């Protein structure tokens with residue numbers, strides 16, 4: 001089976017990429033699978049696309065091989081687009097999922113249901129030695145719940161209700177999430193390229 005490197009240290013993302021790429025006969029090697037520890041890559045971009053490019057190119061250049069990276073996050077309209085590209089470190093550099101979602105809930109206290117619209121965004125960059133990097137984006141529209149619910153998924157899933165549903169993303173099975181998620185929609189746009197890889 002063809003293997004692709006996904007330049008992430010996020011176990012939740014790795015699980016989803018494994019499941020989503022298995023449809024294309026592609027195995028996933030993440031930064032957690034390297035023998036040597038990989039230093040954190042500074043995400044200095046101002047957009048998801050820029051940060052995905054930074055991560056993919058850093059690892060592609062270091063190992064002289066094709067690399068995919070995912071930069072993603074939650075965009076809340078009532079918060080002017082926050083946490084956005086700061087989603088991972090919204091409540092501090094320790095990158096704590098629970099604290100991050102509690103910060104969003106606190107900031108949205110008293111905001112009525114119809115003003116709690118939000119979306120998950122995912123940018124996937126493909127970097128290859130000798131080629132121009134390209135980026136595809138996917139998004140999943142929805143709203144922020146009044147209470148966190150559910151145990152599946154990761155990150156902000158317990159507080160995000162996709163617009164096609166009345167349950168939070170964390171109350172969806174991984175199969176259900178992978179059929180509607182921002183990551184799924186970004187990967188759909190990579191389909192042609194992925195089919196040529198396996």
Ligand SMILES: O=P(O)(O)OP(=O)(O)OP(=O)(O)OC[C@H]1O[C@@H](n2cnc3c(O)ncnc32)[C@H](O)[C@@H]1O
Pocket residue numbers: 007008009010013043070071072073074087088089097100120153154155156157181183
């Ligand atoms: O940079 P890498 O190593 O890939 O891992 P990361 O966790 O730092 O990833 P990002 O920089 O892309 O930050 C993404 C943030 O958005 C959250 N997020 C991304 N996709 C999500 C999803 O499918 N469900 C819930 N939260 C998600 C995630 O928990 C992080 O807090």
Ligand SMILES: [Mg+2]
Pocket residue numbers: 043088
């Ligand atoms: Mg990150």
